Amino acid sequence: MERSRVLLEAARIIREQREEIATLETINNGKSIFEARVDIDISWQCLEYYAGLAGSLAGEHIQLPGGSFGYTRREPLGVCAGIGAWNYPFQVACWKAAPALACGNAMVFKPSPFTPLTVVRLAEIFTEAGVPKGLFNVVQGGAATGQFLCHHPDVAKISFTGSVPTGIKIMGMAAKGIKPVTLELGGKSPLIIFSDCALENAVNGALMANFLTQGEVCCNGTRVFVERKILDVFTKEVVKRTQKIKIGDPLLEDTRMGALINRPHLDRVQGFIKQAKEQGAEVLCGGDLYVPDDPKLKNGYYMQPCVLGNCTDDMTCVKEEIFGPVMSILPFDTEEEVVERANNTKFGLAGGVFTRDIQKAHRVVAALKAGMCFINNYNISPVELPFGGYKASGFGRENGRAAMEYYSQLKTVCVEMGDVESVF
Numbered sequence: 001m002e003r004s005r006v007l008l009e010a011a012r013i014i015r016e017q018r019e020e021i022a023t024l025e026t027i028n029n030g031k032s033i034f035e036a037r038v039d040i041d042i043s044w045q046c047l048e049y050y051a052g053l054a055g056s057l058a059g060e061h062i063q064l065p066g067g068s069f070g071y072t073r074r075e076p077l078g079v080c081a082g083i084g085a086w087n088y089p090f091q092v093a094c095w096k097a098a099p100a101l102a103c104g105n106a107m108v109f110k111p112s113p114f115t116p117l118t119v120v121r122l123a124e125i126f127t128e129a130g131v132p133k134g135l136f137n138v139v140q141g142g143a144a145t146g147q148f149l150c151h152h153p154d155v156a157k158i159s160f161t162g163s164v165p166t167g168i169k170i171m172g173m174a175a176k177g178i179k180p181v182t183l184e185l186g187g188k189s190p191l192i193i194f195s196d197c198a199l200e201n202a203v204n205g206a207l208m209a210n211f212l213t214q215g216e217v218c219c220n221g222t223r224v225f226v227e228r229k230i231l232d233v234f235t236k237e238v239v240k241r242t243q244k245i246k247i248g249d250p251l252l253e254d255t256r257m258g259a260l261i262n263r264p265h266l267d268r269v270q271g272f273i274k275q276a277k278e279q280g281a282e283v284l285c286g287g288d289l290y291v292p293d294d295p296k297l298k299n300g301y302y303m304q305p306c307v308l309g310n311c312t313d314d315m316t317c318v319k320e321e322i323f324g325p326v327m328s329i330l331p332f333d334t335e336e337e338v339v340e341r342a343n344n345t346k347f348g349l350a351g352g353v354f355t356r357d358i359q360k361a362h363r364v365v366a367a368l369k370a371g372m373c374f375i376n377n378y379n380i381s382p383v384e385l386p387f388g389g390y391k392a393s394g395f396g397r398e399n400g401r402a403a404m405e406y407y408s409q410l411k412t413v414c415v416e417m418g419d420v421e422s423v424f
């Protein structure tokens with residue numbers, strides 16, 4: 001309950017400073033202030049949720065013959081290292097810190113060097129809220145600092161959010177020290193739109209699935225499978241809505257898409273679009289750089305959100321994670337076919353389905369090989385629900401009760417109430 005009170009106080013301070021932290025996050029990452037506010041709300045909700053769970057940590061009591069019994073204790077792991085990506089800097093830190101601290105661990109968190117700012121604010125807030133000195137620490141740096149943390153003998157667990165290639169390295173380093181890892185890696189998630197969907201919701205869902213945070217979202221539903229019967233009407237509507245997305249200064253109230261993280265990443269995303277065209281995809285809208293009128297923004301890393309038509313499953317834009325505002329539309333004819341194609345990927349982070357047929361909805365998500373599935377919505381993040389991947393998208397879960405498992409270990413105590421019956 002003491003941990004709970006401290007986490008609740010930290011959540012209260014975050015709520016109180018919402019506007020200031022959201023502004024800092026916008027400067028940190030380039031996402032719109034409108035979205036940054038949502039991120040900050042999800043962050044304090046996460047702290048409140050684990051504050052609620054902190055007091056519920058408990059083991060089991062198990063009866064054994066002759067009055068003997070056993071019990072289990074849920075104990076902390078020790079010092080946990082958190083390594084974050086740059087797309088949701090404050091939120092990722094909260095998703096890791098809240099369950100770690102609720103379970104009684106310490107945490108050393110390393111943000112991405114591209115977004116060093118807001119997690120420092122989080123550390124200050126924790127201190128202000130009463131987290132003991134040294135319990136939550138931030139170290140800045142890149143790959144070398146991350147490696148140092150992973151190899152450090154005093155680090156008991158590593159929770160990593162980032163790319164698959166780095167995830168492989170993290171797991172290798174953890175293996176050397178037999179340390180448990182949580183890996184939240186990339187994705188190329190399917191979003192399946194059946195012709196019996198509520199069209200406006202499906203269009204909104206496709207935009208939510210592709211264009212939050214300039215498309216730099218791991219669980220994005222970037223392979224949008226559309227039943228052929230509604231392909232034209234759906235595509236027309238999606239393109240119309242995509243063209244209306246207000247791009248520009250992320251600190252302006254009405255902006256809905258800010259700047260990508262940096263120049264090399266922008267170039268990489270542009271490279272995917274160029275390659276898509278060469279492979280026969282059709283740019284239905286966007287894809288070009290965007291130069292705002294405001295002269296002070298003319299060197300910003302802006303681009304127009306892009307919808308690709310005429311896509312096939314073998315194209316690079318359909319197979320690889322782009323991590324930018326690029327949606328690929330793929331027609332399909334039958335449920336069986338679309339499930340097979342949806343699962344035909346090395347990733348397994350998320351998936352979504354839009355249909356009014358409830359049996360079909362549940363049948364399809366049951367068949368999807370992905371950790372986080374949505375029915376008739378996409379990319380919302382209630383902290384009560386566990387989040388994490390299948391296959392190359394990683395393992396372990398963040399959020400929900402499940403995360404408590406990943407920040408604690410179970411001790412079993414066996415208690416003898418009789419005499420020792422020795423075999424010797």
Ligand SMILES: NC(=O)C1=CN([C@@H]2O[C@H](COP(=O)(O)OP(=O)(O)OC[C@H]3O[C@@H](n4cnc5c(N)ncnc54)[C@H](O)[C@@H]3O)[C@@H](O)[C@H]2O)C=CC1
Pocket residue numbers: 083084085086087088110111112113141142143144145146147150161162163164165166167169170183184185186187217218219321323349
């Ligand atoms: N599943 C999920 O929850 C999420 C996954 N991602 C994935 O992250 C990627 C984009 O993020 P990036 O920051 O570019 O990923 P990244 O893998 O390059 O870096 C992630 C973090 O790892 C650190 N790092 C890099 N090399 C390291 C090493 N050898 N040892 C230890 N630490 C190291 C970086 O400094 C950074 O803090 C995308 O692939 C995306 O899908 C991003 C956000 C959420």
Ligand SMILES: C[N+](C)(C)CCCC(=O)O
Pocket residue numbers: 087088092212216217218219379380381
């Ligand atoms: C908040 N949400 C669901 C849009 C994305 C969370 C996962 C990530 O860090 O990319």
